[in-house]
Amino acid sequence: MSIVSQFSIENYQYLDENGNLNGNFPPFAKDKETLLSLYRLMTITRYFDAKAVALQRIGKMGTFASSLGQEAISVAIGYALHKSDIFCPYYRDQGALYQRGVTLSKIFSFWGGDERGTIFTENTEDLPIAIPIGTQVLHAAGIAYAVKLRKQKRAVLVTCGDGATSESDFYQGINSAGLWNLPLVIIINNNQWAISVPRTKQTGCKTLAQKAIAGGFQGLQVDGNDIIAVKHQIDLALNKARNGEGPTLIEAITYRLCDHTTADDASRYVNKLDLDQAKNMEPLKRLKIYLTNIGYLTPEQENSVKIEAKNLVDKEAQNYLSIEPQSPETMFQYLYDTLPSHLDEQLNELKGSVYE
Numbered sequence: 001m002s003i004v005s006q007f008s009i010e011n012y013q014y015l016d017e018n019g020n021l022n023g024n025f026p027p028f029a030k031d032k033e034t035l036l037s038l039y040r041l042m043t044i045t046r047y048f049d050a051k052a053v054a055l056q057r058i059g060k061m062g063t064f065a066s067s068l069g070q071e072a073i074s075v076a077i078g079y080a081l082h083k084s085d086i087f088c089p090y091y092r093d094q095g096a097l098y099q100r101g102v103t104l105s106k107i108f109s110f111w112g113g114d115e116r117g118t119i120f121t122e123n124t125e126d127l128p129i130a131i132p133i134g135t136q137v138l139h140a141a142g143i144a145y146a147v148k149l150r151k152q153k154r155a156v157l158v159t160c161g162d163g164a165t166s167e168s169d170f171y172q173g174i175n176s177a178g179l180w181n182l183p184l185v186i187i188i189n190n191n192q193w194a195i196s197v198p199r200t201k202q203t204g205c206k207t208l209a210q211k212a213i214a215g216g217f218q219g220l221q222v223d224g225n226d227i228i229a230v231k232h233q234i235d236l237a238l239n240k241a242r243n244g245e246g247p248t249l250i251e252a253i254t255y256r257l258c259d260h261t262t263a264d265d266a267s268r269y270v271n272k273l274d275l276d277q278a279k280n281m282e283p284l285k286r287l288k289i290y291l292t293n294i295g296y297l298t299p300e301q302e303n304s305v306k307i308e309a310k311n312l313v314d315k316e317a318q319n320y321l322s323i324e325p326q327s328p329e330t331m332f333q334y335l336y337d338t339l340p341s342h343l344d345e346q347l348n349e350l351k352g353s354v355y356e
Contacts (some may be wrong), residue, residue, distance in 0.1 A: 002307045009209045012233055013223035017281040019289030024231040032296050038079065039225050039291060042071040043305050047313040048104055049258075052111060056262045060321065067092040069257030072227035072283035073159075073189050075099070080234040081157060082242075084172045086147070087126040088140040088158040092189060096159075100126060104316035109323060115334050116326070127324065134164035137173030144182035144247075155241035157185045157234075163194025164338040165211055166202045174249065178215030183241035185234065186212075186249045189224065191256035196269045212249035224252030225283040257282060 003177035014025040021029060028034045035340035048066050055061040067074055070092060078099030081087055087100060094107055101122025110117025110129060127143075130136035147154050164170050165188060177184045188208050194198050205211060212219025222229045230252055237248035255278035259266045292298035332339060332347045339347065 007210065007213050009207050009219060009221060010087065011221040011223075012229045013226050014228045014232070015223075015290055017225070017227040017286060019286055019293055021290060025228060026235075028352075029228045033249060035287070035291060036301075038075060038231070039284070039287050039297065040245050040305050040309070041075045041079070041095055041099065042227070042287065044098065044104075044312060045071045045286060045311045047306075047309040048094055048098075048107070048316075051313045051317050052108065053258075053262060055108070055317065056111075061108065063261050063263045064111045065091040065261045066258040067094055069278065069282045070189055070191055070224065070254045071095055071162070072230050072287075073224050073252045073254065076231035077159065077187060078233055080231055080238055082155075082238070083123070084154050086140075086143055086156045086241075087123065087239065088130070088136045088143065088156065089127065090130045090136060090159045090161065090164075090189075092161070093129070094158055097129075103319075104313060105319035105323070107320070108317060108320035112320065113328070114323070114326060115235070115330065127276050134160060134167030134169035134173075136160065137164065138169045138176075140184055140186075141173045141176040141182060144184040144241075145175065145180060147183055148180065148244075152241050154182050155185060155238045156267060157187065157238065159187045159189060161194060162188060162190040162192065162199050162208060163197065163202060164188075167207050171211075174212060174215035174217075174247075177247040178212075178217045179218075181244075181246040184247040185237045185241055186247065187234070187345060188249065188251045190251050191224075191255050192254075193266075193270070195260045195264060197268075197340065207214065207251060209249060209251040212247075215247070217247045217249070219249040219251065221251045221253060223279050224254030225286055227287055239272055248333065254283070255281070259290060 014029060015021050044065060049066045052061060052064045053066060056064050074093045074095030078096035089097060097107055098104060102120055106117050109274060120126050125140060137160060138156050140156050144156040147156060190208055194202055209219035209221045222233050224230060233250055237250060240248060257279060288297065328350055329347060332343060
């Protein structure tokens with residue numbers, strides 16, 4: 001017997017759950033403006049989530065997928081991406097979308113069922129939010145192939161949840177990425193739950209990062225509650241992709257502190273002790289402790305950040321609520337260049353019922 005090959009999965013954490021920074025941290029971890037900016041963006045993301053849930057509860061918005069406790073992942077993504085990069089988001093990426101120039105009112109609009117919420121005029125090559133599970137990984141691989149074919153110095157970044165890694169689309173995407181050495185970065189938000197299914201019942205793999213090995217490229221883990229670790233490893237992966245050095249898969253380990261969506265009741269299946277423990281390790285609290293300990297954040301500054309975030313979110317929510325609704329016929333406008341006969345009949349029937 002001989003060993004053909006061996007693999008290992010690295011795990012990165014710089015800021016621990018007690019807000020202590022280890023000695024191997026990247027230089028930006030001491031940059032006051034960067035850290036305060038990341039804290040502000042996570043705070044905005046959290047206030048946005050709270051407002052979105054409230055709007056859904058009073059019937060002013062549709063089903064919503066919160067990122068409560070997972071803000072470090074989307075904020076780090078948005079901070080690390082260059083404008084020329086291409087982003088393929090899934091449904092917990094509010095923090096990244098905001099930094100890509102998508103207004104909060106437009107994100108509210110998307111979850112309110114308005115197709116105009118998917119038109120990203122700020123970054124026209126970014127894909128709209130993916131609701132189907134795992135399909136965006138294939139889309140991102142195709143886009144990354146085009147980037148490579150055109151010899152462009154750009155990266156493509158795609159996100160998904162832990163549940164998506166059990167889908168065939170995910171495996172096809174990583175196989176393509178490794179085979180063609182694509183400029184692709186895949187971020188897995190491992191929040192431990194695919195709706196009500198725990199990660200332990202999804203896969204026999206010890207880590208989700210090791211699934212990259214089947215594709216022939218690097219997979220690694222980061223503490224998804226440590227925004228310093230998340231941002232640093234995404235920075236490295238994106239630079240590698242832009243320089244033609246191939247794909248990277250990053251498994252960001254966190255915990256979903258909310259329902260899967262507002263159509264779910266996580267109290268039916270989440271252990272309360274596990275949830276309480278996870279609340280003590282969440283990313284916003286962790287960064288706040290660190291910033292306070294090193295004198296970068298005073299109680300007055302913290303209050304100012306919260307007021308700013310609340311005012312911004314409230315204003316954007318009001319902008320969303322003030323948008324004039326589209327006419328019912330628009331549901332037919334985003335399907336075909338020329339409507340097939342059966343849909344044309346339905347459109348005419350709708351026009352008759354609405355305007356009689």
